[in-house]
Amino acid sequence: MTPxxxxxxxxxxxxxADLSGYGPLPAPARPSDAELASLLGLLTTTRxxxxxxxxxxxxxxxxxxxxxxxxxxxxxxxxxxxxxxxWPEQAAxxxxxxxxxxxxxxxxxxxxxxxxxxVQLARRLRHSTTWTPERTFGFASLAEPRxxxxxxxxxxxxxxxxxxxxxxxxxxxxxxTTRPPQDGLDQ
Numbered sequence: 001m002t003p004x005x006x007x008x009x010x011x012x013x014x015x016x017a018d019l020s021g022y023g024p025l026p027a028p029a030r031p032s033d034a035e036l037a038s039l040l041g042l043l044t045t046t047r048x049x050x051x052x053x054x055x056x057x058x059x060x061x062x063x064x065x066x067x068x069x070x071x072x073x074x075x076x077x078x079x080x081x082x083x084x085x086x087w088p089e090q091a092a093x094x095x096x097x098x099x100x101x102x103x104x105x106x107x108x109x110x111x112x113x114x115x116x117x118x119v120q121l122a123r124r125l126r127h128s129t130t131w132t133p134e135r136t137f138g139f140a141s142l143a144e145p146r147x148x149x150x151x152x153x154x155x156x157x158x159x160x161x162x163x164x165x166x167x168x169x170x171x172x173x174x175x176x177t178t179r180p181p182q183d184g185l186d187q
Contacts, residue, residue, distance in 0.1 A: 013094075014120055014150065022150065025115040028062040028141035034166030034181065035140050036069055040077065042137055042160060042168060043108060052080040054106040056097070056121070058113040059086050066112035066139050074110075082106050089117040094124035102129040109136040115144040119151045126155045133171070134158030143169040145176045 043050045053074065057067035064086075071081050082104045087097040098121060101109065109131070111118060118138075125131035138161035148156055148171060160170040166181035 031066040038162035098124040
């Protein structure tokens with residue numbers, strides 16, 4: 001029996017024409033305490049249990065600060081950070097950071113990034129690795145609705161994360177849904 005062909009996925013590289021009509025994407029902001037607490041809450045309530053993560057971030061200072069804060073807080077809770085991968089906002093190829101981010105079979109991935117670089121990396125992750133957005137958690141900077149069509153159909157479905165005010169967000173069926181903080185449920 002011949003396996004079904006893989007779904008057609010977008011090329012990992014965005015062309016300038018792909019961005020026309022979307023306007024500039026926002027820069028990440030430093031994470032708030034409520035955002036970090038919500039993200040940690042999402043990870044600790046996920047089943048199956050998340051212990052080991054691979055952490056990825058873009059190279060802007062806000063994303064670096066978010067990654068440092070997360071790594072410190074995750075380790076303080078007894079969690080393991082298997083690897084930390086960074087990437088530029090623009091790259092000729094996204095294969096190397098995609099392979100580094102998916103190495104070592106983590107329980108989940110955590111991402112702090114600028115939207116444009118994240119879109120390009122997510123496209124490469126879906127195109128060339130076994131990465132799944134359902135096991136990926138992000139900071140508020142990834143809760144940008146324009147990333148969904150830029151990444152391509154179903155590329156980000158299942159991705160979830162924390163909002164700056166301590167709420168949460170999730171991508172499902174091509175839509176971004178946000179939820180406000182709920183008295184300790186998101187934290």
